[in-house]
Amino acid sequence: MATEQQVMAHFEATCRSHGLKLTHQRLEIYRALLQSAEHPSAESLHKQLETRLPTLSPDTVYRTLATFEQLGLVKRVETMSSQARFEAVIDQHHHFFCDQCGRLIDFHWHLFDTMGLPESLQGIGKIRDKNVVVHGVCEQCLTSKKNES
Amino acid sequence: MATEQQVMAHFEATCRSHGLKLTHQRLEIYRALLQSAEHPSAESLHKQLETRLPTLSPDTVYRTLATFEQLGLVKRVETMSSQARFEAVIDQHHHFFCDQCGRLIDFHWHLFDTMGLPESLQGIGKIRDKNVVVHGVCEQCLTSKKNES
């Protein structure tokens, strides 16, 4: 398990090796994403960082996330919500998506990760990775629903 | 395996039981989605149907798809593309997504479907369904790349 210092060092190395400058904005955006478990949208990241970087523009957040995505530092999580949501790439994991509140929760599934793919995928193309998305209603939504009665 | 007539009968019954009128537009949109394997966007569905229904508005396509989604007749496929993509709900299956051209290809995986979920999901909430998304480059994109050299 990598320490935050190691992850930040890898981040810096990746930026430098691609000729990207280590701007304050890039560092803060990446750090915020690293420390968040919420898979934030560009907008919510911007809102969060606004206090520390009062001049930060939404455009910079969008652009920076797209750059990080290309470098493989950040992943865009696929949801059917209109806003894209992001996470720092750390390890192989999967997502539980709450259809009620939109909360995204990570989970691990080693058995799945090490399992082979089905025959039905033969000849379909070159496979990069496989992920599970579980849909449902999260514990918090279930609890708050109960309390309404 | 249901015939198209049976599927259309179920569609009509579902609409009626929810007090929805069987408009020409609804029938055509549903039929087009049933017959397509491409997981079309609202826009491409509209383009396709425009010849048969020259006055069909994009809004009607969007609205109708949203209605069908609520009835469980149609599913929104989660991709990270900006446009939402849809499919008629027929059977349990999974998706291969080509990161190059955006093509979505269905595949079946019975072993996965019948497999239990990992412990790591315990207490996370109420689970509705689980799906696999495989990313990669489709056969056609691989072939056309080869031919470029």
Place this chain on the structure above:
DNA sequence: TAGTAATTAAGAATAAATCTTAACTAAAAA
């Protein structure tokens, strides 16, 4: 067939994301 409530088309409005441009800044060069 007439009545009526639901549905539609058209175009305006909104929301998310991207583009343009001029000013700025970090890192390399001197």
Place this chain on the structure above:
DNA sequence: TTTTTAGTTAAGATTTATTCTTAATTACTA
């Protein structure tokens, strides 16, 4: 350190996907 310069930024305009508003039309009911 200072200069240079390529890369980055903010601000606001623009684009793209989707949703809303409203008046007209349509499908079902009796």
